Amino acid sequence: MTVNKRSKPTSVNPMKIGQSLGSVLAFQGCYKALPIVHGAQGCSAFPKALLTRHFREPIAVQTSALQEMDVIFDANRNLEEALNTILSKHRPDIIGIIGTELTDVAGVDYQSMLKTYKRERNMRGGLAFSVTLPDFRGSLESGFSSTVEAMLDEMIQQVGHRGSRSVNTRQITLLPGSFLTPGDVMELKEMISSFGFEVIALPDISTSLSGHLLTGFSPLTRGGVPLDSMLQSLHSGLTIAIGGSMERPARRLHNALGTPYKVFESAMGLKATDDILQFLHQISGEPVQLRYCWQRENLLDSMLDAHFQFAGMSALVALEPDHLYTVSSWLEELGVEQKALVTSYETPLVVEMEREVWVGDLDDVELLGKGADLWIGNSHGINGAARLDAAFMAAGFPVWNELGAYMATSVGYRGAMEWTNKAANLLMRREEEHRESSIRYRGWN
Amino acid sequence: MESIRNDVFDAQACGSLTPKSKPCPRPKPGEAAGGCSFDGAQITLLPIMDAAHLVHGPAACAGNSWESRGALSSGPSLSQYGFTTDLNDNDIIFGGEKKLKDSIDYIAGRFMPPAIFVYATCVTALIGEDLDAVCKEAAGRLGLPVIPVNSPGFVGSKNLGNRLAGEALLQYVIGTGEPEIEIPLGVNLIGEYNIAGEMWDIEKLMKSVGITLMSRITGDARYKEITWAHHAKVNMVVCSRALLGLAKEMEARYHIPYFEGSFYGAKETTYSLRQMAYLLNDREMERRVDRLTEREENRLIQELRPYRKLLKGKKAVLYTGGVKSWSIISALKELGVQVVGVGTNKSTEDDVRRIADRVGDDTEYIPEGGASRIIKTVRDRKADIMIAGGRNMYVAMKEQIPFIDINQERHKAYAGYEGLLRLAKELTYSLANPIWKLAASAAPWDKEEPSYDR
Ligand code: SF4
Numbered sequence: 063m064t065v066n067k068r069s070k071p072t073s074v075n076p077m078k079i080g081q082s083l084g085s086v087l088a089f090q091g092c093y094k095a096l097p098i099v100h101g102a103q104g105c106s107a108f109p110k111a112l113l114t115r116h117f118r119e120p121i122a123v124q125t126s127a128l129q130e131m132d133v134i135f136d137a138n139r140n141l142e143e144a145l146n147t148i149l150s151k152h153r154p155d156i157i158g159i160i161g162t163e164l165t166d167v168a169g170v171d172y173q174s175m176l177k178t179y180k181r182e183r184n185m186r187g188g189l190a191f192s193v194t195l196p197d198f199r200g201s202l203e204s205g206f207s208s209t210v211e212a213m214l215d216e217m218i219q220q221v222g223h224r225g226s227r228s229v230n231t232r233q234i235t236l237l238p239g240s241f242l243t244p245g246d247v248m249e250l251k252e253m254i255s256s257f258g259f260e261v262i263a264l265p266d267i268s269t270s271l272s273g274h275l276l277t278g279f280s281p282l283t284r285g286g287v288p289l290d291s292m293l294q295s296l297h298s299g300l301t302i303a304i305g306g307s308m309e310r311p312a313r314r315l316h317n318a319l320g321t322p323y324k325v326f327e328s329a330m331g332l333k334a335t336d337d338i339l340q341f342l343h344q345i346s347g348e349p350v351q352l353r354y355c356w357q358r359e360n361l362l363d364s365m366l367d368a369h370f371q372f373a374g375m376s377a378l379v380a381l382e383p384d385h386l387y388t389v390s391s392w393l394e395e396l397g398v399e400q401k402a403l404v405t406s407y408e409t410p411l412v413v414e415m416e417r418e419v420w421v422g423d424l425d426d427v428e429l430l431g432k433g434a435d436l437w438i439g440n441s442h443g444i445n446g447a448a449r450l451d452a453a454f455m456a457a458g459f460p461v462w463n464e465l466g467a468y469m470a471t472s473v474g475y476r477g478a479m480e481w482t483n484k485a486a487n488l489l490m491r492r493e494e495e496h497r498e499s500s501i502r503y504r505g506w507n
Numbered sequence: 508m509e510s511i512r513n514d515v516f517d518a519q520a521c522g523s524l525t526p527k528s529k530p531c532p533r534p535k536p537g538e539a540a541g542g543c544s545f546d547g548a549q550i551t552l553l554p555i556m557d558a559a560h561l562v563h564g565p566a567a568c569a570g571n572s573w574e575s576r577g578a579l580s581s582g583p584s585l586s587q588y589g590f591t592t593d594l595n596d597n598d599i600i601f602g603g604e605k606k607l608k609d610s611i612d613y614i615a616g617r618f619m620p621p622a623i624f625v626y627a628t629c630v631t632a633l634i635g636e637d638l639d640a641v642c643k644e645a646a647g648r649l650g651l652p653v654i655p656v657n658s659p660g661f662v663g664s665k666n667l668g669n670r671l672a673g674e675a676l677l678q679y680v681i682g683t684g685e686p687e688i689e690i691p692l693g694v695n696l697i698g699e700y701n702i703a704g705e706m707w708d709i710e711k712l713m714k715s716v717g718i719t720l721m722s723r724i725t726g727d728a729r730y731k732e733i734t735w736a737h738h739a740k741v742n743m744v745v746c747s748r749a750l751l752g753l754a755k756e757m758e759a760r761y762h763i764p765y766f767e768g769s770f771y772g773a774k775e776t777t778y779s780l781r782q783m784a785y786l787l788n789d790r791e792m793e794r795r796v797d798r799l800t801e802r803e804e805n806r807l808i809q810e811l812r813p814y815r816k817l818l819k820g821k822k823a824v825l826y827t828g829g830v831k832s833w834s835i836i837s838a839l840k841e842l843g844v845q846v847v848g849v850g851t852n853k854s855t856e857d858d859v860r861r862i863a864d865r866v867g868d869d870t871e872y873i874p875e876g877g878a879s880r881i882i883k884t885v886r887d888r889k890a891d892i893m894i895a896g897g898r899n900m901y902v903a904m905k906e907q908i909p910f911i912d913i914n915q916e917r918h919k920a921y922a923g924y925e926g927l928l929r930l931a932k933e934l935t936y937s938l939a940n941p942i943w944k945l946a947a948s949a950a951p952w953d954k955e956e957p958s959y960d961r
Contacts, residue, residue, distance in 0.1 A: 071592070072561070072592060072593070072609075072613050072614060073590070073591045073592070074588060074589070074590055075573070075589045076569055076570040076573070076593060078566035078567070078570045078593070079570055080565075080566070080570060080571050081567075083567070098537070101629070102543050102629050102661035103534060103541060103660065103664070104543025104545055104568070104629075104660040105543070105567075107541055108546070108567070108568075109571060111542075111897075112571055114897070114898065114900075114901060115897075118904075120901045124538070126536045126537070127533075127535065127536045127537075127539040128661055129533070129661050129663060130659075130661045133633065140536040143535070143537060144537030145537070147535065147536065147537030151537075163565050163630050164629045164630060164661065167634060168633060196565070197565040197567035197568075197570075198566070198594050198595050198596055198598075198599060199595070201566075275905065276905065279882050279902060279905070279906065280879075281877075281878075441574075442589075445584075445587065
């Protein structure tokens with residue numbers, strides 16, 4: 063189907079999240095990493111504040127702190143200074159330089175500066191690479207997947223193509239998309255390893271942003287996949303990517319190393335989980351574990367219980383492209399009418415969707431979703447949902463009005479069950495409120 | 508390229524117009540923290556609740572920042588809308604002025620706000636968009652104030668942004684309107700953003716002694732009231748160094764005397780109210796203020812008694828990013844909490860002097876940020892609690908240090924007499940929470956156990 067855009071000069075209540083924020087998020091899933099946003103201070107301060115608010119965890123990020131004159135004369139002097147400081151003080155394993163719209167428009171060549179810097183300092187043993195992510199293109203999702211792609215690129219280059227690569231067929235590289243929570247990544251890792259595979263998730267926010275009590279402050283990331291595991295992942299026999307945006311990084315591995323890959327556009331709901339488990343069952347020859355058989359029945363049972371609640375209900379979804387696709391296919395299984403699907407920018411996946419998708423802002427969502435019963439989207443939607451009198455279900459990024467949102471699970475049978483119950487409960491409560499107000503209206507009290 | 512601001516040199520005097528204040532240090536690449544000037548300008552102007560705030564730039568400057576502040580509104584909510592021209596590649600190459608003009612027209616037509624503030628961002632400043640001209644043209648055509656805010660992120664710190672916003676108000680807003688009825692004894696509050704509703708507590712106090720709040724610059728403000736701010740008899744700058752320049756300029760232009768004060772702590776609150784009455788030069792009002800403050804302070808002493816008992820001798824490390832340091836110290840002292848470490852990274856010499864007046868000799872000054880520095884102070888000085896901004900909250904949680912959020916995003920109002928009581932309660936709840944013991948103890952199987960005799 064086609065992707066539509068409403069014509070209006072201004073974005074009103076934007077959905078777009080800067081690409082650089084997606085990149086900073088990706089780095090949080092790597093151990094002892096420090097991304098440097100190459101731009102003015104705000105470009106790292108805003109993502110830091112927003113990610114902190116969502117995950118309720120400290121976020122590792124630094125800035126080259128460009129000011130007006132630096133941009134005009136020599137932005138890379140700042141970057142060099144930032145690198146010197148960081149290397150001497152914190153010794154990160156992974157450094158990512160995130161080019162912003164500022165360095166892009168000013169035409170700063172930090173790529174070759176970084177190359178020279180690495181050569182001169184004789185930097186080996188770590189990963190240091192750059193990725194260009196101006197905020198006038200894409201959104202959180204593209205920033206995240208581009209960063210993973212750049213990271214793989216750098217790893218491949220470092221290890222080199224030479225010689226015969228030993229392949230470990232019992233090892234799988236998991237490329238989880240930007241919309242997955244730490245809880246989701248954990249669930250996927252468990253699911254895959256239940257078939258006897260070793261899994262290396264890249265990045266792995268399940269061990270960095272899921273909440274832990276490590277003391278001893280460090281400005282570097284405190285969890286995530288360590289560098290040696292990352293390099294180890296180049297020996298995997300297979301790549302599994304979750305989310306359409308992760309296909310490119312998976313293909314990158316395939317092109318360079320010949321690693322076969324499988325992309326699952328969704329991992330939420332009955333059918334999507336069936337597909338994943340069936341696939342893993344086939345390639346491993348192992349049976350599907352009993353707990354998943356149980357969970358499948360639990361899910362079906364909860365869908366049966368909830369279907370009364372969903373009857374005649376309509377929902378609108380305002381999420382990043384991959385997430386939108388996932389949630390839309392889950393709603394399909396519940397028989398909920400999809401009143402409006404709105405996303406932040408156009409991707410091949412949403413273009414191919416069989417439903418009408420809009421690229422727009424939350425103001426468009428309000429207009430297109432009139433009459434919807436359920437609003438699914440990030441916390442910026444709370445006011446819009448109230449104006450539409452729709453129940454509000456927090457999902458995506460950022461979510462600040464709920465505790466534990468970052469650990470909520472949507473993937474697998476268990477995740478789908480959680481979401482199904484949550485959505486149905488929200489609708490039930492809304493119905494009760496309506497009933498109460500009609501009682502008051504008739505003057506009973 | 509021409510510089511964004513022709514008074515760059517002056518801009519270095521970040522915060523105050525007085526030339527003798529020390530210049531803002533250049534942020535250190537690789538260890539800088541804190542927001543950009545655009546952020547600062549927004550913080551100052553967004554609490555003008557009925558106005559539209561349009562960000563001219565790529566989506567992220569607005570997308571990453573809207574709805575992130577705790578400045579409350581008692582009515583209109585248009586300022587909570589995120590408006591941005593959302594520039595794409597093409598706009599950057601061919602220029603975004605047309606889009607900006609169309610956006611202003613669109614917002615004016617659809618939302619009919621009393622005014623539109625238009626913010627420059629790094630990219631639009633870099634490619635040389637003429638914000639002033641577009642705004643001027645639109646204002647003339649639409650018959651609506653359209654105010655350019657030239658504070659792109661890369662001109663400097665958040666603080667400088669606060670100040671540039673103040674300059675925009677001076678240049679385009681203050682003095683352009685007249686109040687409907689004459690207000691004989693009006694006071695402007697400058698730099699009180701109504702975080703968590705603090706302004707409302709203060710307003711209540713002022714009202715009860717007959718002082719009228721003339722213009723809020725800017726917590727829970729309406730555009731109109733700022734246009735007639737020049738009719739006030741007194742300006743109070745609420746512990747915000749950045750807007751001191753605004754008060755000074757209003758003194759020069761409109762002969763409005765100003766004073767710096769705070770509402771954190773009973774003593775500071777009393778002092779501020781007294782100062783208002785004194786500058787309004789109304790004997791009767793001064794007497795009313797005396798009666799009120801005496802009554803409130805006495806009541807507070809009673810109500811604080813149980814909390815003071817618990818808080819006495821407790822030690823705190825305070826890191827508020829500068830401006831609020833000295834006033835919070837007073838409030839804490841009244842509760843019996845000793846400040847053993849205090850951040851001075853953004854404080855002026857004046858602020859530091861005020862801090863020194865309020866703390867003991869052995870208090871550690873933390874001149875530069877960085878969570879590790881703050882935590883080290885907490886550990887070294889055996890502090891019981893950390894009081895800082897939300898940015899450091901989860902760092903404190905990881906270290907299992909009781910924490911109170913004191914900055915923009917907090918949900919509790921600590922100003923005035925009521926606020927001090929609230930602060931006492933919060934401190935007590937935080938310190939007494941069972942989590943600190945639970946988190947500090949290991950799982951039973953990780954503890955050394957004597958082996959069973961078998
Ligand atoms: S530093 Fe510039 S580009 Fe970055 S958020 Fe601030 S205004 Fe926007």
